[in-house]
Amino acid sequence: MDRIGIAVMGGSGRMGRMLCDLIRDSDDLRLVGVTEAPGHPWIGHDPGRMAGGADTGLCVTDTPAAAITDARAVIDFTTPGATVAMAQACAQAGIVHVIGTTGLSRDDIAAIDRAARQTTIVRAGNMSLGVNLLTQLVRQVAESLDDDYDIEIVEAHHRHKVDAPSGTALMLGHAAAEGRGVDLDAVSDRGRDGITGARGRGAIGFHAIRGGDIVGEHDVVFAADGERIVLRHVASDRSVFARGALRAARWAQGKAPGAYDMLDVLGLR
Ligand SMILES: NC(=O)C1=CN([C@@H]2O[C@H](COP(=O)(O)OP(=O)(O)OC[C@H]3O[C@@H](n4cnc5c(N)ncnc54)[C@H](O)[C@@H]3O)[C@@H](O)[C@H]2O)C=CC1
Numbered sequence: 001m002d003r004i005g006i007a008v009m010g011g012s013g014r015m016g017r018m019l020c021d022l023i024r025d026s027d028d029l030r031l032v033g034v035t036e037a038p039g040h041p042w043i044g045h046d047p048g049r050m051a052g053g054a055d056t057g058l059c060v061t062d063t064p065a066a067a068i069t070d071a072r073a074v075i076d077f078t079t080p081g082a083t084v085a086m087a088q089a090c091a092q093a094g095i096v097h098v099i100g101t102t103g104l105s106r107d108d109i110a111a112i113d114r115a116a117r118q119t120t121i122v123r124a125g126n127m128s129l130g131v132n133l134l135t136q137l138v139r140q141v142a143e144s145l146d147d148d149y150d151i152e153i154v155e156a157h158h159r160h161k162v163d164a165p166s167g168t169a170l171m172l173g174h175a176a177a178e179g180r181g182v183d184l185d186a187v188s189d190r191g192r193d194g195i196t197g198a199r200g201r202g203a204i205g206f207h208a209i210r211g212g213d214i215v216g217e218h219d220v221v222f223a224a225d226g227e228r229i230v231l232r233h234v235a236s237d238r239s240v241f242a243r244g245a246l247r248a249a250r251w252a253q254g255k256a257p258g259a260y261d262m263l264d265v266l267g268l269r
């Protein structure tokens, strides 16, 4: 069987390294390209050697088109600007683009959706099975409870994370808002500080903890007078995200162009 050629963006990053390792160890995938940011010290070198492992025979490049020549899918956990540029390159080449990058603006998402008219794009703020299942549970609980139950989302990540709320917190917030039949933008209350006044009825609150090496933890709290429900996901190993992304790359082969998410991949919709 022909292995699926995968290009990994941001090959020296926390997710990039893990993806390269998992692809190397898989039976049906082949690493065919690795990118890094312009000026990065890995450019022009073998990504395996730079990571302290075996040579891959590849050279890290900062040119998206060069990385994707032999690829049937690109897996991208980088930055919003790099992801939008890669979505356009994948659209031109007709290659699957799996996007895990978070912190995307509305304009970034609109640009990705435009690219998805020409190619198959799978994008999710969290690629793990557990979080995607949790979004369904959150939607269901929010649908069952009225706004006597205050919804608060608390997330915790490592000290290097640059965006807040996390992509996962936003997924969970959207699921809660959908269950309640409200628009998240209209009810979102982010990171209170100072004399904020009493909590608004129906608000969905977001709070971010940053510290140490926390991989990713999310609590969705439904708090009423006299009781509260807490739905929690804890990721203790980044491989749950990387395995989800590889599953998406396999699933997307031969799918019609369009914007998909992990609920489509996991059959949870
Ligand atoms: N959806 C999900 O399941 C997950 C999403 N993430 C998201 O993925 C992103 C990356 O996370 P980490 O790996 O922890 O960050 P990281 O900072 O360790 O890695 C990002 C890599 O992208 C590289 N990069 C930056 N600009 C680039 C460009 N123009 N071309 C190629 N590479 C470029 C950086 O040099 C770096 O090596 C973040 O947005 C994070 O929130 C992280 C984990 C899971």
Ligand SMILES: O=C(O)C1=N[C@H](C(=O)O)C[C@H](O)C1
Pocket (backbone or CB within 6 Å): 102, 125, 126, 157, 158, 161, 165, 166, 167, 168, 169, 215, 216, 217
């Ligand atoms: O930056 C991270 O590390 C993570 N980012 C994603 C997010 O923003 O939710 C997913 C996961 O929580 C790890």
